[in-house]
Amino acid sequence: MSTIPAHKRIRDDLVAQIESGVLGGRERLPGEVDIAAQYGVTRMTVRQALSGLVNDGLLVRRRGVGTFIATNAAQRRNMNRLVGFTEDMRAAGRTVETRILAQLIVPATSDIADALELTVGVHVTHVGRLRIVDGTPVIIQHSWVPCELCPDLWSEPLIDDSLYATLRDRYGIVLRRADQRIAADAATGERASLFGVPARSPLLRVERVALDDRNLPVEVARSWTRPGYEIATHIER
Amino acid sequence: MSTIPAHKRIRDDLVAQIESGVLGGRERLPGEVDIAAQYGVTRMTVRQALSGLVNDGLLVRRRGVGTFIATNAAQRRNMNRLVGFTEDMRAAGRTVETRILAQLIVPATSDIADALELTVGVHVTHVGRLRIVDGTPVIIQHSWVPCELCPDLWSEPLIDDSLYATLRDRYGIVLRRADQRIAADAATGERASLFGVPARSPLLRVERVALDDRNLPVEVARSWTRPGYEIATHIER
DNA sequence: GAGTGGTCTAGACCACACG
DNA sequence: GTGTGGTCTAGACCACTCT
Numbered sequence: 001m002s003t004i005p006a007h008k009r010i011r012d013d014l015v016a017q018i019e020s021g022v023l024g025g026r027e028r029l030p031g032e033v034d035i036a037a038q039y040g041v042t043r044m045t046v047r048q049a050l051s052g053l054v055n056d057g058l059l060v061r062r063r064g065v066g067t068f069i070a071t072n073a074a075q076r077r078n079m080n081r082l083v084g085f086t087e088d089m090r091a092a093g094r095t096v097e098t099r100i101l102a103q104l105i106v107p108a109t110s111d112i113a114d115a116l117e118l119t120v121g122v123h124v125t126h127v128g129r130l131r132i133v134d135g136t137p138v139i140i141q142h143s144w145v146p147c148e149l150c151p152d153l154w155s156e157p158l159i160d161d162s163l164y165a166t167l168r169d170r171y172g173i174v175l176r177r178a179d180q181r182i183a184a185d186a187a188t189g190e191r192a193s194l195f196g197v198p199a200r201s202p203l204l205r206v207e208r209v210a211l212d213d214r215n216l217p218v219e220v221a222r223s224w225t226r227p228g229y230e231i232a233t234h235i236e237r
Numbered sequence: 238m239s240t241i242p243a244h245k246r247i248r249d250d251l252v253a254q255i256e257s258g259v260l261g262g263r264e265r266l267p268g269e270v271d272i273a274a275q276y277g278v279t280r281m282t283v284r285q286a287l288s289g290l291v292n293d294g295l296l297v298r299r300r301g302v303g304t305f306i307a308t309n310a311a312q313r314r315n316m317n318r319l320v321g322f323t324e325d326m327r328a329a330g331r332t333v334e335t336r337i338l339a340q341l342i343v344p345a346t347s348d349i350a351d352a353l354e355l356t357v358g359v360h361v362t363h364v365g366r367l368r369i370v371d372g373t374p375v376i377i378q379h380s381w382v383p384c385e386l387c388p389d390l391w392s393e394p395l396i397d398d399s400l401y402a403t404l405r406d407r408y409g410i411v412l413r414r415a416d417q418r419i420a421a422d423a424a425t426g427e428r429a430s431l432f433g434v435p436a437r438s439p440l441l442r443v444e445r446v447a448l449d450d451r452n453l454p455v456e457v458a459r460s461w462t463r464p465g466y467e468i469a470t471h472i473e474r
Numbered sequence: 475g476a477g478t479g480g481t482c483t484a485g486a487c488c489a490c491a492c493g
Numbered sequence: 494g495t496g497t498g499g500t501c502t503a504g505a506c507c508a509c510t511c512t
Contacts, residue, residue, distance in 0.1 A: 005481060031497060042483050044281075047498085052474065055292060057416065060452055063498045064491035081472070179294065182468040184421035184439035202421035202439035215297055231419040233470055235318070237289065240488095242500060268478060279502050284479085300479045301510035480508075488500075 006041050010049035018058060018073050019091065029059070029067045056081055057234030084164035085131055085139065094133050098161040101140070102128035105147055105154045112144045115209045115220045123147040125154045127163055130194055137195050141223045149173060149218060163219070173218055178210040182231065185224065195226045202227055243278050247286035255295060255310050256328065266296070266304045293318060294471030321401035322368055322376065331370050335398040338377070339365035342384055342391045349381045352446045352457045360384040362391045364400055367431055374432050378460040386410060386455060400456070410455055415447040419468065422461065432463045439464055 017023045029035070036046045050067060053059040058073045089096045107121040116124070124144045131139045143163055145153060150171045159166045167173040185205040192199040204225040212218050225231075254260045266272070266287075273283045287304060290296040295310045326333045344358040353361070361381045368376045380400055382390060387408045396403045404410040422442040429436040441462040449455050462468075 007481080033497090042485090043498095044484095045482060048481085051288075057414075060414075061498065062452055062491085063489070064496080066497060081474075176474055177294075177297075178472045180470045180472065182419055182441070182470065183466070184441045184462075184464065186439045200437065202423045204419070204421045215299060225421075227421065229420070233417045233419065235415045235417065237318075237413055244500080270478090279504090280479095281503095282501060285500085298479065299510085300508070301477080303478060475512090476510105478508100478510075481506085483505075484503100486500100486502075489498090491497080492495090 006039060007045050007049040007052075010035070010039055010041075010046060011052055014049070014053060015058070018069060023069050024073070025069065026071055027069045029069070031066065055234075055236050057236070084162050085141065086160060086162035086165065089131075089133055095135075096161070097132040099130040099132065100128070101130055102126050102142070103154055106144075108144070112220050116144070116146055116217045118146060125150060127153070127158070129161075129163075137226065138229060139223055139225050140191060140194060141221060143219050143221045145219050167218070173212055175210045175218060176213045177215070178208050180206055180208045182206050187224075191224055197227055204229070204231065206231070243276060244282050244286040244289075247272070247276055247278075247283060248289055251286070251290060252295070255306060260306050261310070262306065263308055264306045266306070268303065292471075292473050294473070321399050322378065323397060323399035323402065326368075326370055332372075333398070334369040336367040336369065337365070338367055339363050339379070340391055343381075345381070349457050353381070353383055353454045355383060362387060364390070364395070366398070366400075374463065375466060376460055376462045377428060377431060378458060380456050380458045382456050404455065410449050412447045412455060413450045414452070415445050417443055417445045419443050424461075428461055434464060441466070441468065443468070 014023070014029075023029075030038070032043050032046045032050070036043045039046070050059060050061070054061055058070055060068045060070050062068070086096055086098075104126055105123050106126045108116065108118050108124045110120050112118075112124060113120045113122065118124070124146050126142065126144050128140070128142045130137055131141065145163075145167070147153070150167065150173070152170075153166065156170075159169055164175065167175070183205045185203045186200040187195065187197060187203050189199050191203065192201060195201075195203075206221070206223045206225070208219070208221040208223075209217055210219040210221070251260070251266075260266075267275070269280050269283050269287070273280045276283070287296060287298070291298055295307055296304055297307050298304045323333055323335075341363055342360050343363045345353065345355050345361045347357050349355075349361060350357045350359065355361070361383050363379065363381050365377070365379045367374055368378065382400075382404070384391070387404065387410070389407075390403065393407075396406055401412065404412070420442045422440045423437040424432065424434060424440050426436050428440065429438060432438070432440075443458070443460045443462070445456070445458040445460075446454055447456040447458070
C-alpha cells in the first residue's frame with residue numbers, strides 16, 4: 001500500500017473540480033492559508049500543489065490578489081499534460097472509434113533504436129492506429145515500444161483501444177515526461193486517403209519520445225493530424 | 238533597487254553553465270545539499286531553482302541517484318521558454334536578418350480585440366516581420382500590441398529588431414506566460430513567395446497570446462514557419 | 475549503510491494590490 | 494491596514510538506488 005502525497009491529493013481534487021465544472025470561469029480560489037487549514041497541511045505543501053497547476057496553465061496566480069481558475073481551464077485539460085488521446089477525447093465527451101492499422105513485432109530501425117536507447121534490430125512492437133472522432137478520421141498514430149517492456153502487446157487487443165491505458169494496467173508502466181517535435185507535412189497519398197482529404201494537404205506531424213518515472217524511454221510515437229485540428233500549449237515564465 | 242531572489246540566481250547560473258557548455262552531456266550535478274551549502278541557502282531554495290529547470294526539460298532528477306543535465310539540454314534552450322526569436326537564434330550562433338513587412342497603427346479586429354481583452358476598434362500597433370536566418374527566410378511573424386502600452390512602437394525602429402527586447406527595454410514590459418495554438422496551413426501565394434517555396438506548401442502556424450507579470454494580455458502573435466522547420470516542446474508529469 | 479531526491483512542518487519576513 | 498502570493502529558513506522523516 002503506497003501513500004499518496006498530500007500535494008498530489010490537493011492537486012487531483014482541484015483538477016476534478018475544474019473538469020466537473022464545480023470551479024470555472026475566472027473564479028477565485030480560497031487563499032493558500034485557507035486551503036492549508038482545510039487539508040491540515042502547511043502552506044508550502046499547498047503551494048507545491050498549486051504550482052503544478054499554474055505550470056499546466058489551469059491556474060493563474062496574482063500576487064496581492066489571489067489565485068484564479070484560468071479562462072478556458074476546462075478546455076485546456078490537455079495542454080501540457082501527458083494524457084493519451086483516448087482519455088483526452090472521452091473526457092471531452094467525444095465518441096472515439098479506432099481502426100488498427102498495424103500491431104506487430106518489428107526490428108528497430110536506426111531512428112527508433114536511437115530514441116529508445118536500444119541497438120538497431122532489437123525487437124519492438126509497432127502499433128498503428130487511425131482514430132475517428134464523432135465519425136471524422138482525425139489522427140494517424142504510430143507507436144513503437146520495446147518488446148522487453150511489453151512482451152504480449154503485439155498479440156493482445158489494447159485495453160479500451162488505448163496504448164497508455166494498456167501500458168499502465170497490463171504492464172505497470174506510467175509515463176512521466178515526453179519530448180516532442182512538431183512540424184508541418186504534406187499528406188502522402190496513403191494518409192490523404194485515410195483522412196479523405198486531397199493529397200498534399202497540410203498535416204501536423206508530432207514526434208514524441210515518452211519516458212517513464214525512472215526516465216527510461218518507453219515509447220516513440222509519430223502522428224499526423226487532419227487539417228484544421230490544432231495543438232494547444234502553455235508556456236510559463 | 239530590486240533584489241534578485243536566490244533561487245533565480247541559482248537557476249540563471251545553471252542555465253549559463255549549460256548554454257556555455259561548462260555543463261553538458263548527461264553530467265551529474267552536485268547533490269542538493271552541496272548546492273545549498275555552496276550558495277548559503279536551504280535545500281528548499283535549491284529545489285525551487287532546480288524544479289523550474291526540470292520543468293523546462295533542461296534537467297532530469299532521479300531519486301536515489303542524482304540530478305543530471307538532460308541530453309541535448311543546450312539545444313533545448315528554447316523548448317518551453319518564452320524567448321523572442323532574435324534572442325533564441327543569436328544565442329544559437331545564427332545570423333538573423335529582419336525585413337519589416339508592416340509597422341503601423343490599426344484598429345483592433347474582433348479576434349485581436351478578443352485575445353487582448355479590448356473592445357473592437359481600439360488602436361493596436363501591428364508589427365509584421367520576415368526573419369531570415371543564415372540567408373534563408375524562415376519565419377513570418379505578425380504581432381499586435383495595444384497602443385496604450387507602447388505609444389511610440391509604430392514610429393520608432395525596434396531595438397535590435399526584437400519586439401520583446403523593445404517591449405522590455407523601452408516600455409518595461411516583461412512577458413511571463415503565453416498560450417499557443419499550433420496548426421498546419423497551406424502556404425498562400427504571398428507567403429509562398431516570401432519563403433521562395435511552391436504555393437500550398439505545408440507551413441506551421443502558431444498563434445500566441447502573451448501575458449505580462451500582472452497577467453494582462455500584451456501581445457497577440459501569428460506566425461508561419463518555413464517547411465522543414467520544427468518546434469520542440471517538453472511535457473513533464 | 476550511505477547518499478540521493480521526495481515530502482513536509484512551523485514558522486518568518488517581504489512585495490504587492492486593494493479598499 | 495489587511496490580505497494576498499513570493500521567498501526563505503532549519504530542520505525532519507521517508508523512499509529509493511547503489512555498492
